[in-house]
Amino acid sequence: MLPMVTVAAGAGRSVFLDAGVPASEGETLPPDFVRAAVADLRRGDKIAAWPTWWDPADLAAELPDDELGAVVSAEAPELPADFFDVPVPVPPSWSTDVLYVQLSPSYDPDSATARERGWTVRGTGTGSHLDVASAPAHIADLIS
Known part of the structure; x- marks a missing residue:
């Protein structure tokens, strides 16, 4: 869904936070x-x-x-x-500036896909998926 939001909002950057990576084109499930x-x-x-x-x-x-x-x-x-x-459509040309932040090991495959696509990847993947709530200052540092 984030690619559609990125395009609709005219956002300069997309940030995936311990999340599945969408298809590079077509639709995502x-x-x-x-x-x-x-x-x-x-x-x-x-x-x-x-x-x-x-x-x-x-x-x-x-x-x-x-x-x-x-x-x-x-x-x-x-x-x-x-x-x-x-299925959520993936618009063409949405991924000019994408940041992937990996918090937990569950998202190792998605982090690897992000790297393969040339996205900036931050985070060690050794934390918890819920660090976004329990460690907000750390997450803000990873995003900035």
């Missing part, structure tokens, strides 16, 4: 394993808010500050049931 995992989280016409996807103990370990955990959980929306099933 999340990987099949993501779509299969999310299928079990559907509740009618919605997908449960992402904090409910985590074991509560694992989420608490990632966000040890109870107040921060509560804020993050409260702000997480439910998504339309087909959110991960709708």
